[in-house]
Amino acid sequence: MADTKVELAADNSTPVPNPNASTQQNNPLSRKLNKILETRLDNDKEMLEALKALSVFFTENSLRTRRNLRGDIERRSLAINEDFARVFKEVHEELESVHEDVQAMSSCCEEMTSRLKAAKEQTQDLTVKTNKLQGENHRLEVRAQVAQAFLTKFQLSSEEMTTLRGARDTPITEDFFKALHRVKHIHEDVKVLLRTNQQTAGLEIMEQMAVLQETSYEQLYRWAQNECRGLTQETCDISPVLTQAMEALQDRPVLYKYTLDEFGTARRCAVVRGFIDALTRGGPGGTPRPIEMHSHDPLRYVGDMLAWLHQATASEKEHLEALLKQVTLQGVEENMQEVVGHITEGVCRPFKVRIEQVIVAEPGAVLLYKLSNLLKFYHHTISSIIGTSVASLLMNVEEMHVLSKKMFFNSLSLHASRLMDKVNGGNCSIFLTQNRARGRIFFPPQMPHEVYSATKSPQL
Structure with missing residues (x-):
């Protein structure tokens, strides 16, 4: 009824004092209800969690379930505690088992420790000896490594020794030059031992390397000599191995000079044979034609011979450059000039005989003048290749x-003399005397014909 009165008063918007209000505030039940009603569940997390847990099993809101709620909660709490006790009992049993295992392991470790202690006491002498032997073994290993490094640095391997001490007919390969370079390197490095207390070993190694060097250079020289002797074809190919051989032989000037002489001799034979073939047989298959076929035309005849010699000289110079391209000695250019001069010396006699035959045949002043200029031109051209004027070929061309x-001046003088004979003797003599005094006419001194007849030589 009190609530109804309060609501009616609220509807009339006129507050009506309730005489029982103070009495209700002092009632404990009212205070508890007010406290419950004033509670805000949004901020009470524990209450929310409790209600959430309650909603799991409290599904029916009835009078019976509300009366049995307390008992249900207690029974549920008891079941949870029983489950916890059961699980904890299993954990306890497992921990007891682990404890027993740890105790057993501890006992085993103590037993093993005691056994190891006893074994250590019994094998102490053996351990000392073992440590001593291990230290000795380490020292021996270090000494073995030092000895191996010494042998590697100052001795040749078995393969290198086999390469350097091969048979005479064994071809030279790239491995031979590598082994020879290593011998030279060892011979230089062994000088360090002579400045230490290992002079005996240094002297023995130096002597061994010196003997091996001489043997290797001798074998290399014989091989290079045989290779040069085989270069008798008109066109030869200089192999890279032969070029390396000349580079290695430059450390032995005598062997280097002998090899160059052998090369020059072989190429000289090839050039002479090629020149004779060009004169008499011509090229392969008859093309070009033999030079002797043009002997009726002196200018072309001489020009073809000089052109062939110019080409041959240039080719031989290229062969020598390919042979000596890796040589670093001083005076290589002089050696090349000397060898080219020696190679072309073989063609001097057949060339000179044929040129003399053409010149002495007195082909005429004009043709002699052309031949003189042609010889002068090729003398300048070939000298630019050979590089020296003392070569036999250049001397013959100059001669x-x-x-x-x-002969040109002689022919010109004879021709002028014949013209003078046709003119009147007295008037012509006065005329020539006056003009000679004025310097208008000059005739070269005549040379007797017997001088040129003595220069004739039999043809090859």
Whole structure:
């Protein structure tokens, strides 16, 4: 009824004092109800968790279930505690088992420790000896490594020794030069031992390497000599191995010079044979035609011979450059000039005989003048290749140039003398005397024909 009165008063918007309000506030039940009603569940997390747990098993809201709620909660709590006790009992049993295992392991470890202690006491002498032997073994290993490093640095391997001490007919390969370079390197490095207390070993190694070097250079020289002797074809290919051989032989000047001489001799034979074939047989298959076929035309005849010699000289210079391209000695250019001069010396006699025959045949002043200029031109051209004027070929070309020039002046003088004979003797003599005094006409001194007849030689 009191609530109804309060609601009616609220509807009339006029507060009506309730005489029982103070009495209700002092009632404990009212205070508890007010406290419950004033509680905000949003901030009470424990209450929310409790209600959430309650909603799991409290599904029916009835009078009976509300009366049995306390008992249900207690029974549920008891079941949870029983489950916890059961699980904890299993954990306890497992821990007891682990404890027993740990105790057993501890007993085993104590037993093993006691056994190891007893074994250590019994094997102490053996351990000392073992440590001593291990230290000795380590020292021996270090000494073995030092000895191996010494042998590697100052001795050749079995393969290198086999390569350097091969048979005479064994071809030279790249491995031979590597082994020879290693011998030279060892011979230089062993000088360090001579400055230490290992002089005996240094002297023995140096002597061994010196003997091995001489043997290797001798074998290399014989191989290079045989290779050079085989270069008798008109066109030869210089192998890279032969070039390396010349580079290695430069450390032995005598062997280097002998090898160059052998190369020059072989190429000289090839050039002479090629020149004779060009004169008499011509090229392969008859093309070009033999030079002797043009002997009726002196200018072309001489020009073809000089052109062939110019080409041959240039080819031989290229062969020598390919042979000595790795040589670093001083005076290599002089050696090349000397060898080219020696190679071309073989063609001097057949060339000179044929040129003399053409010149002495007195082909005429004009043709002699052309031949003189042609010889002078090729003398300058070939000298730029050979590089020296003391070569036999250049000397012969120069000699033929001088001879053709003299024959030209002689032919010109004879021709002028014949013209003078046709003119009246007295008037012509006065006329020539006056003009000679004025310097208008000059005739070279005549040379007797017997001088040129003595220069004729039999043809090869």
